[in-house]
Amino acid sequence: MTEQPRWFREDCDEAGSAFSLQIRGRLHQEQSPYQTIEVFETTHFGNLLVIDDFIQLSARDNFFYHEMMAHPAIYSHANPRRAAIIGGGDCGTLHEVLKHPEIEQVTQIDIDERVTRVCERFFPELCASNDDPRATLLFIDGIRWMEEAPAGALDIIFVDSTDPIGPGEVLFSRDFYAACHAALGEGGIIVQQSESPLLHMDILRPMIEDMRGAGFRDTRTLCFPQPTYPCGLWSATMARKGLPFDGFREEDAAHPPFATQYYTVDTHRGALALPPFVARQLADV
Amino acid sequence: MTEQPRWFREDCDEAGSAFSLQIRGRLHQEQSPYQTIEVFETTHFGNLLVIDDFIQLSARDNFFYHEMMAHPAIYSHANPRRAAIIGGGDCGTLHEVLKHPEIEQVTQIDIDERVTRVCERFFPELCASNDDPRATLLFIDGIRWMEEAPAGALDIIFVDSTDPIGPGEVLFSRDFYAACHAALGEGGIIVQQSESPLLHMDILRPMIEDMRGAGFRDTRTLCFPQPTYPCGLWSATMARKGLPFDGFREEDAAHPPFATQYYTVDTHRGALALPPFVARQLADV
Numbered sequence: 001m002t003e004q005p006r007w008f009r010e011d012c013d014e015a016g017s018a019f020s021l022q023i024r025g026r027l028h029q030e031q032s033p034y035q036t037i038e039v040f041e042t043t044h045f046g047n048l049l050v051i052d053d054f055i056q057l058s059a060r061d062n063f064f065y066h067e068m069m070a071h072p073a074i075y076s077h078a079n080p081r082r083a084a085i086i087g088g089g090d091c092g093t094l095h096e097v098l099k100h101p102e103i104e105q106v107t108q109i110d111i112d113e114r115v116t117r118v119c120e121r122f123f124p125e126l127c128a129s130n131d132d133p134r135a136t137l138l139f140i141d142g143i144r145w146m147e148e149a150p151a152g153a154l155d156i157i158f159v160d161s162t163d164p165i166g167p168g169e170v171l172f173s174r175d176f177y178a179a180c181h182a183a184l185g186e187g188g189i190i191v192q193q194s195e196s197p198l199l200h201m202d203i204l205r206p207m208i209e210d211m212r213g214a215g216f217r218d219t220r221t222l223c224f225p226q227p228t229y230p231c232g233l234w235s236a237t238m239a240r241k242g243l244p245f246d247g248f249r250e251e252d253a254a255h256p257p258f259a260t261q262y263y264t265v266d267t268h269r270g271a272l273a274l275p276p277f278v279a280r281q282l283a284d285v
Numbered sequence: 286m287t288e289q290p291r292w293f294r295e296d297c298d299e300a301g302s303a304f305s306l307q308i309r310g311r312l313h314q315e316q317s318p319y320q321t322i323e324v325f326e327t328t329h330f331g332n333l334l335v336i337d338d339f340i341q342l343s344a345r346d347n348f349f350y351h352e353m354m355a356h357p358a359i360y361s362h363a364n365p366r367r368a369a370i371i372g373g374g375d376c377g378t379l380h381e382v383l384k385h386p387e388i389e390q391v392t393q394i395d396i397d398e399r400v401t402r403v404c405e406r407f408f409p410e411l412c413a414s415n416d417d418p419r420a421t422l423l424f425i426d427g428i429r430w431m432e433e434a435p436a437g438a439l440d441i442i443f444v445d446s447t448d449p450i451g452p453g454e455v456l457f458s459r460d461f462y463a464a465c466h467a468a469l470g471e472g473g474i475i476v477q478q479s480e481s482p483l484l485h486m487d488i489l490r491p492m493i494e495d496m497r498g499a500g501f502r503d504t505r506t507l508c509f510p511q512p513t514y515p516c517g518l519w520s521a522t523m524a525r526k527g528l529p530f531d532g533f534r535e536e537d538a539a540h541p542p543f544a545t546q547y548y549t550v551d552t553h554r555g556a557l558a559l560p561p562f563v564a565r566q567l568a569d570v
Contacts, residue, residue, distance in 0.1 A: 007303065009303075009305075014329075015329050015330075016306060016307035016327060016328035016329030016330065017304070017305060017306050017307070017329070017330075018292065018294075018303075018304070018305035018307075019302065019303070019304060019305075020294075020302060020303035020304075020305070021301060021302050021303075022301035022302070022303075042301060043301035044299075044300050044301030044302065045300075045301070045302075061483070061516075063562070198346070198510075198512060223510075225483075225508075225510065225517060225518040226517075227483060227516040227517050227518060231346075231512040231517060232510060232511075232512050232516060232517015232518060233510040233512060233517060259561070260561055261560065261561055261562040262560045262561070262562065263560075263561075264558060264560070264561060266554070266555075266557075266558030267555070267558045267560055269551070269554065269555065269558065270551075270552070270554065270555020270556070270558045271555070272551075273549060273551030273552045273554065273555045275546065275547045275549070275552055276544070276545055276546055276547065276548075276549060277348070277546040277547065
């Protein structure tokens with residue numbers, strides 16, 4: 001008698017699609033004060049983090065997202081020393097950011113400590129830098145933290161949020177971007193995960209409008225693969241304070257003091273190459 | 286009483302994953318002499334072509350694949366005039382190839398005429414160039430055709446095959462590539478869809494080895510999104526006869542006499558930027 005395969009399935013209503021991963025079982029489930037956190041063991045993608053029924057990351061393919069959240073923004077800043085991560089409780093972005101020796105301090109503010117504690121247990125590879133002396137992990141309201149941050153105190157802000165529903169919704173707002181703008185120094189960069197350019201133009205366009213409305217002069221959207229997210233094509237959007245973007249530190253990016261799985265100078269350039277179907281929809285924002 | 290959603294679901298055994306699209310119904314089903322051909326009407330991706338239970342294309346997202354099969358290879362050839370398409374019965378690649386005025390003749394050889402007839406009915410936009418006087422559609426064995434082609438008679442060969450199981454399997458073989466090599470002129474290019482670089486390295490690596498074993502000196506693998514294929518990240522591999530690749534006609538590619546949805550000079554360069562996780566696995570082939 002053969003055991004029937006078991007599956008975790010995520011429906012994507014806005015695409016009329018669903019994505020399923022075969023699982024061996026559920027390793028963890030809890031209701032935190034903010035959300036439902038689950039971890040599954042999949043057959044082919046390693047451990048899988050699910051929050052409120054939405055896939056957050058798999059051990060196998062999170063490198064696309066975390067490398068593309070961290071490295072393009074850092075190499076687009078001339079002298080990135082002081083960083084903040086809003087959200088990012090799985091610590092994967094933090095881990096990538098701390099690979100850069102020029103980063104002197106990173107404060108990560110995620111409202112839900114339970115996400116980090118669960119990831120320390122089930123995704124230790126993502127949390128391997130949590131004890132780095134340059135890192136401070138706070139479990140408080142990231143918006144209030146940003147509003148209270150001293151003006152010009154940051155070089156880069158990573159907004160590593162869940163989808164703009166639930167706790168992540170307030171991170172897609174003009175008021176939040178205005179607080180980020182104030183907290184950044186001249187030439188400072190904010191980078192935010194910005195959903196799928198194929199499926200979520202109704203989120204991406206207003207997000208860019210809000211960034212500009214909050215005072216950011218120039219934005220750049222990066223496209224990259226993310227197999228376990230809906231449609232497999234994802235994006236992050238960078239905005240810069242004061243100055244327009246002016247390339248990135250290609251010499252440094254060509255010789256990173258760490259190994260990567262997706263990021264290179266050439267994939268960085270490739271991610272900036274907006275396909276016409278995206279560029280046309282962003283032409284007037 | 287609400288009607289329950291209906292779904293088409295494709296399982297991908299090698300990834301332990303499944304992808305589903307919500308459907309309004311099945312528009313067509315037939316058993317051809319070679320395979321089972323179905324067309325579904327989806328809620329969000331337009332019509333969907335399914336062969337032997339595997340998604341071939343959707344109206345909404347086939348542009349990624351067809352543009353990246355056609356344009357990089359054509360712009361990588363100095364003077365592409367004579368082309369052949371092996372497989373490609375949906376005619377989407379043919380449609381893109383014929384957008385290039387420098388192409389003087391294209392022979393498409395797909396063994397299954399029924400695929401083309403079904404697509405003429407349900408994907409008329411892909412078949413809009415089938416009556417172009419430069420196009421010849423043959424419904425015979427593509428391998429035999431290639432073996433009998435006069436030496437040096439072709440500038441580009443597009444191998445637009447199904448997966449290497451069923452009728453498409455023989456198109457992933459050294460003997461077939463040797464026939465292609467003989468049929469190409471000096472500097473001629475073959476381009477073949479080469480599955481997912483994340484999931485199918487066991488196909489991609491031997492394919493490149495077979496291309497080199499058949500006499501092709503240099504190969505280039507292009508990566509691009511294809512949302513309705515497993516994991517959403519797909520590839521095509523080009524090989525060149527006689528000479529190594531030497532860039533592409535960037536001036537021409539920057540001013541195509543047609544609109545594109547994905548292809549640009551920059552996405553072409555981006556597709557050539559192999560991520561390290563792919564490059565490392567291909568380093569020794």
